[in-house]
Amino acid sequence: MKPDATERVGRVPHGGCSDPGITDFSANVNPQTPPGIAGVYEGALMQSKRYPADDYCEYRTAAGEYVGCPPEEILPTPGGLAGLRLALATTVSCGDSVLVPSPSFGEYAREVELQGAEVEYVPHDEICESDPTDHAVAIVCNPNNPTGTVYESGDMLEFLDRCREGDTALLVDEAFFGFTDRPSMAGQRGVIVVRSLTKLFGLPGLRAGFLVANGEHRERLENARRAWNLSTPAAAVGSHCMGQREFVRETRRRVRTERERMVAALDGEYEVAPSEAPFLLLDVGERPVDRVIDRVELEDLTVRDARTFRGLDSHVRVAIRRPRENNRLLDALLDV
Numbered sequence: 408m409k410p411d412a413t414e415r416v417g418r419v420p421h422g423g424c425s426d427p428g429i430t431d432f433s434a435n436v437n438p439q440t441p442p443g444i445a446g447v448y449e450g451a452l453m454q455s456k457r458y459p460a461d462d463y464c465e466y467r468t469a470a471g472e473y474v475g476c477p478p479e480e481i482l483p484t485p486g487g488l489a490g491l492r493l494a495l496a497t498t499v500s501c502g503d504s505v506l507v508p509s510p511s512f513g514e515y516a517r518e519v520e521l522q523g524a525e526v527e528y529v530p531h532d533e534i535c536e537s538d539p540t541d542h543a544v545a546i547v548c549n550p551n552n553p554t555g556t557v558y559e560s561g562d563m564l565e566f567l568d569r570c571r572e573g574d575t576a577l578l579v580d581e582a583f584f585g586f587t588d589r590p591s592m593a594g595q596r597g598v599i600v601v602r603s604l605t606k607l608f609g610l611p612g613l614r615a616g617f618l619v620a621n622g623e624h625r626e627r628l629e630n631a632r633r634a635w636n637l638s639t640p641a642a643a644v645g646s647h648c649m650g651q652r653e654f655v656r657e658t659r660r661r662v663r664t665e666r667e668r669m670v671a672a673l674d675g676e677y678e679v680a681p682s683e684a685p686f687l688l689l690d691v692g693e694r695p696v697d698r699v700i701d702r703v704e705l706e707d708l709t710v711r712d713a714r715t716f717r718g719l720d721s722h723v724r725v726a727i728r729r730p731r732e733n734n735r736l737l738d739a740l741l742d743v
Contacts, residue, residue, distance in 0.1 A: 409501050409523030416520045419513035420715040422724070423611070432703075432726045432736055433711040435552075435583065435686045437609035437658060439729070441651040444610075444644050451643035459639045466642045470617050473649040474602065476594035482618040482628050483637040487582050487603030490618045492518055494599045495544065497627040498576045499524045503543035508534045510716035512552045512580070519544075528717065531556060535566040540573035548580045550587070553716050553724045555682025560590055571597045576624065582606055583684045585655065586662055593619040599628070606685065607658060608648040614638075615645040666727050672737050685727045688713060692721065694743055699723055703739040710736075 422433035463483045471478035484490035491514060499505060501523030507515045508531035516526045529537045531551045535558055539545045545566070550557045563579075570577045578599050579592045585607035593600045603616040615637060620628055637645075648654075662685045669687060670679050678690035691699050696714060700723065703710055713722035725736060 408521050412521045419517050422711040424709050430708050433709045435726045440609040441648050441654045447647045451640040455639045466646050469646040469649040474591045474593040480621050484616045486614040487616045490601045497631050499543050506542050506545040511548050535562040539570045539575040544576045546578045550583045550684040553688050554680045555684035557683040586685050615641040662727050699743050702743045706739045
C-alpha cells in the first residue's frame with residue numbers, strides 16, 4: 408500500500424442496516440442460514456483458547472470441494488474484502504493501471520488507488536471484450552454488482568487468454584457466484600478468484616472467505632498472507648456451511664423463483680436490469696430516487712441508493728429475500 412494514497416482515498420458507501428426492526432433490502436445477504444451453525448460455533452469457541460493451525464486444512468479441503476479445485480490452491484481470508492486487498496497488494500505496483508468495470512463495487516477502485524495505481528474504467532458489459540494489454544490486473548465481478556450481469560464461460564475464457572498473452576492478472580470476484588449453478592473460474596491458470604461466505608450463507612458478521620490461485624500468484628499470496636488469517640469459529644462454521652449442498656440448492660431455487668416473480672411484478676413500472684444475482688437494479692425513471700427510498704422506509708424497509716455507484720443517477724438496487732418480505736417491498740415500490 409502506498410502511504411500517501413491514504414490521504415486521497417476515502418471510504419466507500421455500502422449497503423446494510425444494523426437496525427433489527429428494519430427489513431434490509433439494501434444488502435444482498437441471504438436472510439436464511441444453514442442448519443447446525445450454532446452448535447458448530449459453540450464448539451469452535453471452546454477451541455479458541457489456542458491459536459488455530461495455520462494450515463487450515465479442513466477449511467481448505469471444504470473450499471476446494473465447494474468450488475472444484477485442489478485444496479492447496481485455497482488461501483483463507485477473513486472475508487472477500489480482505490481477499491481483494493491481498494490479491495491487489497501482490498499484483499499491483501505504484502504507477503500500474505488496472506481495468507475496472509463500471510458500474511461496479513466501489514471497493515475495486517479504492518483498493519487500486521491505495522496501491523498507488525491508476526484505475527481505467529470499462530463499461531461492465533464490455534469488460535470481456537476490452538484489451539488487457541499494458542494493465543497489471545483486469546477485474547471482473549461475476550455476477551456484476553450492481554447490475555446482476557453474468558458473463559458466459561466462453562467469453563471469460565477468451566478474455567483470460569488475452570490476459571495471459573498480455574501478462575495481465577485476471578481478478579474475478581465471485582462473491583455472488585454461489586447463487587448460480589455455473590462453473591467457477593477457480594483453478595484456471597492466471598486467475599485469482601475472490602470468494603466470500605457472506606452472501607450465500609447469510610453470515611456477513613462471520614468474516615470468512617478465500618482466494619483461489621495457482622502458480623506464481625498462489626506463491627505470492629501464500630507468502631504475503633497473515634498468519635492465523637481466519638478465526639477458529641469462522642473456519643469451523645465456514646467449513647460446515649460449504650458442505651450444506653441441500654441448503655445451497657434450495658437457496659438457488661428460492662432466489663431464482665422470487666427474482667422472476669419480482670421482475671414480472673415490476674415490469675412496466677420500473678426498468679429492471681437482467682440479473683442472475685440475488686438482487687435487481689431498478690431504473691426509477693422520472694421518479695426522484697429519494698422519493699422511492701422514503702416510500703419504502705415508511706414500511707420499515709430499506710433499499711440501496713444506487714447513485715453511490717459510478718454512472719447511475721436514477722437507480723436503486725433491491726435484494727431478493729423471502730416471499731412475504733418481497734411482497735411488502737413490491738407493494739411499497741408500486742405505490743410510489
